[in-house]
Amino acid sequence: MKVLCFAGSLRQGSYNKKYVRVAHKILQTFAGVESEYLDLLDYPLPVYNGDIESKEFPQAARQLAAKVKDCDAVVISSPENNGAMAAALKNTIDWMSRVPGEDPWPGKWILLLGASPGALGAVRGLWHTRVPFEALNAIVYPTMSGLPRAHEAFAADGALKDSGAHERLNTLIGKFVEQIRK
Numbered sequence: 709m710k711v712l713c714f715a716g717s718l719r720q721g722s723y724n725k726k727y728v729r730v731a732h733k734i735l736q737t738f739a740g741v742e743s744e745y746l747d748l749l750d751y752p753l754p755v756y757n758g759d760i761e762s763k764e765f766p767q768a769a770r771q772l773a774a775k776v777k778d779c780d781a782v783v784i785s786s787p788e789n790n791g792a793m794a795a796a797l798k799n800t801i802d803w804m805s806r807v808p809g810e811d812p813w814p815g816k817w818i819l820l821l822g823a824s825p826g827a828l829g830a831v832r833g834l835w836h837t838r839v840p841f842e843a844l845n846a847i848v849y850p851t852m853s854g855l856p857r858a859h860e861a862f863a864a865d866g867a868l869k870d871s872g873a874h875e876r877l878n879t880l881i882g883k884f885v886e887q888i889r890k
């Protein structure tokens with residue numbers, strides 16, 4: 709089983725990159741699971757504009773669509789911006805949905821995570837984040853995990869300081885993997 713992990717943030721020190729990297733490491737502990745982490749910074753995309761689309765289609769959107777097509781499931785950790793989904797992630801999804809001849813999302817399982825310095829751990833934004841994926845016929849796992857107080861959550865090596873938070877993520881990922889295997 710191949711799983712692709714990435715964050716919906718571009719920021720270098722992103723807490724969502726850290727959180728999804730923890731998920732990526734957990735996935736690697738499951739037998740038969742191959743996990744790949746990628747950084748959206750390596751796939752630069754302009755803000756969607758139909759004129760850019762018709763002049764010079766961004767290669768990064770094709771590359772990302774191919775990566776999604778090649779995996780069985782995707783784990784995304786995304787910030788919440790003003791109570792809703794992150795613009796960088798929405799823009800990425802929109803570009804990918806315009807790649808000619810590619811429709812990588814139907815039937816693809818997605819686990820949504822979020823991290824925020826706030827008390828709610830980005831979960832309000834995750835409810836919005838489900839919408840475009842469901843519109844594209846992906847299957848978004850019902851349970852989502854928000855990491856609150858993310859600015860205090862990580863040790864220097866990137867691990868979660870709170871073993872309970874790590875265990876909860878481990879259990880959720882275990883259930884997600886079990887679901888995909890069914």
Ligand SMILES: Cc1cc2nc3c(=O)[nH]c(=O)nc-3n(C[C@H](O)[C@H](O)[C@H](O)COP(=O)(O)O)c2cc1C
Pocket residue numbers: 715717718719721722723724725787788789790791792823824825826827828829830
């Ligand atoms: C424009 C903007 C809006 C934000 N809105 C929210 C919000 O509604 N809820 C929240 O928990 N955090 C909000 N934040 C704070 C982000 O959660 C915080 O910047 C977080 O670190 C971003 O994720 P990252 O660390 O993965 O880059 C907002 C930040 C920005 C820049």
